[in-house]
Amino acid sequence: MADTKRSRTASFNISPEKWEAFKKKATQEEKNASWVLLDFIDRYLEGNEGEGETSSVLREKVARLEGQVELLMGLQEEVRDIKEWQSRIRMEAVQQQRAIAELLSTPTLLSEKNVP
Numbered sequence: 872m873a874d875t876k877r878s879r880t881a882s883f884n885i886s887p888e889k890w891e892a893f894k895k896k897a898t899q900e901e902k903n904a905s906w907v908l909l910d911f912i913d914r915y916l917e918g919n920e921g922e923g924e925t926s927s928v929l930r931e932k933v934a935r936l937e938g939q940v941e942l943l944m945g946l947q948e949e950v951r952d953i954k955e956w957q958s959r960i961r962m963e964a965v966q967q968q969r970a971i972a973e974l975l976s977t978p979t980l981l982s983e984k985n986v987p
Contacts, residue, residue, distance in 0.1 A: 900928070 885893075894904045 890904075893907075897904045897907045900907075
C-alpha cells in the first residue's frame with residue numbers, strides 16, 4: 872500500500888519563457904509559483920477551477936472598491952453641505968426681499984413732512 876501522507880514531487884514540461892513569466896506574475900502577487908499551482912490543484916479538485924481569481928486579486932478589487940466607496944461617501948457629504956448652503960442662501964434672499972418690501976411700503980420721512 873502506498874504512503875499517501877507524504878508529499879510528492881511533480882514534474883512537467885513547460886517552456887522556460889512561460890515558466891519565468893509564471894514565476895514573475897506569482898511574485899508580483901506576493902506568492903510563490905508552488906503555492907499558485909497547489910492552490911489551482913485544490914480548486915480543481917473541489918470543482919472551482921473555473922473561478923480563476925486568487926484571493927490576492929480579490930483583495931485588490933475589494934481595496935479598490937473600498938476606496939471608491941470612501942470617495943462616494945465624501946462626495947455625498949459635499950453634496951449635503953452644498954444643499955445646506957443653498958437652503959441658507961434661499962432663506963437669506965427671502966428675508967432680504969421681505970425687508971425690501973417693508974422698506975418700500977413704509978412712508979419716508981420726506982412724505983411725512985409737509986414740504987410745500
